Amino acid sequence: MAARRGALIALEGVDRAGKSTQCRRLVDALREDGHRAELLRFPDRTTEIGQLISSYLGREKNLEDHTIHLLFSANRWEHVPMMKEKLHQGVTVVVDRYAFSGVAFTSAKGNFCLDWCKQPDVGLPKPDLILFLELSPEEAAERGNFGNERYETSSFQEKVLQSFYCLMEDKTLNWKTVNASKSIEDLHREIKSIAEKTMQEVQNKPLGGLWT
């Protein structure tokens, strides 16, 4: 019998919903329980492509909209061989944003259709679970001001949220919405329980391809 594989779990949601906090908590808790788990974040600003993305987000560099979209996708593809290897070795991979952020942010620019935005990410490892951390713009605002990076305005974030809702209509993906206004601890417990259930369910199932 084939060895059990790890699960691919993506966290998505609006700015300040608590994605990075919960990704870290989840990976730490899974490890404490003896699971093998690793955290990846997209964009990964440490690679050459990631540095280009980072300078774009930091407004040091201007890039044409299609170009930056493809770079975000390339930044995921450069991690795919490593992700597949880990998953097949039984490591659960938790990703802080994934292709859904890619599509939601570019399509929020207005002159892009959802289908074009999805194409570069077709065939990426398909997440076994996508946790959408839902938080109202009012509650997000209470968690502090926006930073100075590109996309960090409330009008743009509202458009991003609408694009996320369009993507969530795809029932071939395992979206689970969680209420991100709960305390860090309560949300962590809920996320951990959903993640563990998914890890159990997929361990003997093949890894899928996204949007294929």
Ligand code: ADP
């Ligand atoms: P994201 O990665 O989604 O942008 P972060 O995890 O960086 O969000 O959290 C944004 C801010 O909100 C941080 O200051 C964090 O400490 C705080 N925060 C995260 N989760 C909660 C929560 N459940 N309740 C209150 N504040 C939170």
Ligand code: 2DT
């Ligand atoms: P953080 O590093 O704070 O998460 O912000 N983005 C992200 C895109 O536009 N396309 C993508 O494919 C991804 C993964 C979301 C990163 C910013 O980059 C945006 C916010």
Ligand code: MG
């Ligand atoms: Mg974050």
